[in-house]
Amino acid sequence: MVAFAGARGEPSALRPARMWPRDVLKVGAVGLRTRPMRAFLSALGIAIGIAAMVAVVGISSSSRAELDRTLAALGTNLLTVTPGSTMTGEEAQLPYEAESMVGRIAPVHTVSAVGLVDDVKVYRSDRVPESETGGLSAYAVRTGLRQAVGAELASGSWLNEATGSFPATVLGAKAAQRLGIGHAGPGTQVYIGGRWFTVVGILKPAALAPELDSGALVGWPAAQKELSFDGHPTRIYTRADEANVEAVQGVLGATANPESPNEVEVSRPSDALAAQQAAGEAFTGLLLGLGAVALLVGGVGVANTMVISVLERRAEIGLRRSLGATRGQIRTQFLAESLLLSALGGAGGAFIGTLVTFGYAFSQDWPTVVPMWAVLGGVGATLLIGAVAGLYPAIRASRLSPTEALAAQ
Structure with missing residues (x-):
């Protein structure tokens, strides 16, 4: 993890090797590959929250599209x-x-x-x-x-x-x-x-x-x-x-x-129908709030998983530190793992929420509308939650000294 650098080929300083994005992904995925069931359950908590939010927005948007179609056919x-x-x-x-x-x-x-x-x-x-x-x-x-x-x-x-x-x-x-x-x-x-x-x-x-x-x-x-x-x-x-x-x-x-x-x-x-639509939007806001709570619970699950991961992998952290990994690289590793975990949950939740919207709209003979902002916003929210949830465990992992981490095992 170290490299020599100096003028005229002479070793004047020791510098840690730079971690390229591909390297960050590899080390970040280590914890997911070695503990797949725990990673799946943590990602599932995120996925449930995102699926709820996407499905609520999608079904509400499909309902409004059907109402607009009906009004267009009947006339206002x-x-x-x-x-x-x-x-x-x-x-x-x-x-x-x-x-x-x-x-x-x-x-x-x-x-x-x-x-x-x-x-x-x-x-x-x-x-x-x-x-x-x-x-x-x-x-x-x-x-x-x-x-x-x-x-x-x-x-x-x-x-x-x-x-x-x-x-x-x-x-x-x-x-x-x-x-x-x-x-x-x-x-x-x-x-x-x-x-x-x-x-x-x-x-x-x-x-x-x-x-x-x-x-x-x-x-x-x-x-x-x-x-x-x-x-x-x-x-x-x-x-x-x-x-x-x-x-x-x-x-x-x-x-x-x-x-x-x-x-x-x-x-x-048609004004009465517009009022009905406004009431539906208020109800949608309530359901979105419940989806946000589910998403927050999923974020807590990710944070818990990452803290336990740090405690279980102290020997790995100590070994990497003794081989020259910097505190910043340790932080990057665990933060990347948290972001990957959240991204998997967000992508899965967006996909499930879209499927639920398609299925419900098809059963009601409605036009299917899934706003792109809901999908992208849901995935973006999971990345934000993943970053917040993984920040403390990442900082905690980076503060472990090599001797302390190795001695703990």
């Missing part, structure tokens, strides 16, 4: 108008003409309405007790509703001018599930307001109009004729040009109810 230009409260605190009503008046707003290109049919419940048969409503309601709907809210059919067909005038219904996704109906057809009927209605269709979950999921949707004329619907809309859906959504939102209340614009509420369903 949907606005809804609902009745608010009167000055006395009672529930207000939208005028009969509210739907047609909203349709006159120039940037609005699609408008449709639903009306909640009061005191009318939905049952699977006429033998079900009246108190067991299952939380289902009946709605009078316009034939253009499905286009306005972007709802898709899971089975059957949507209401048209013909079926909307007769006892026929389209069930929301939750309503069909609670009623135990899997397919629409001429032989499938439900009991609504004391009358039998044929189920002509079943909707998929409506992302931008979740209130429809628990309803039985009946044509507007049929609801007035068969269920004594009063004709007042309880929710109006509008689609406006993307560039004018904010402007339309500002005039919807006064347009829908000119006499009492303060008794109208205007909302944007």
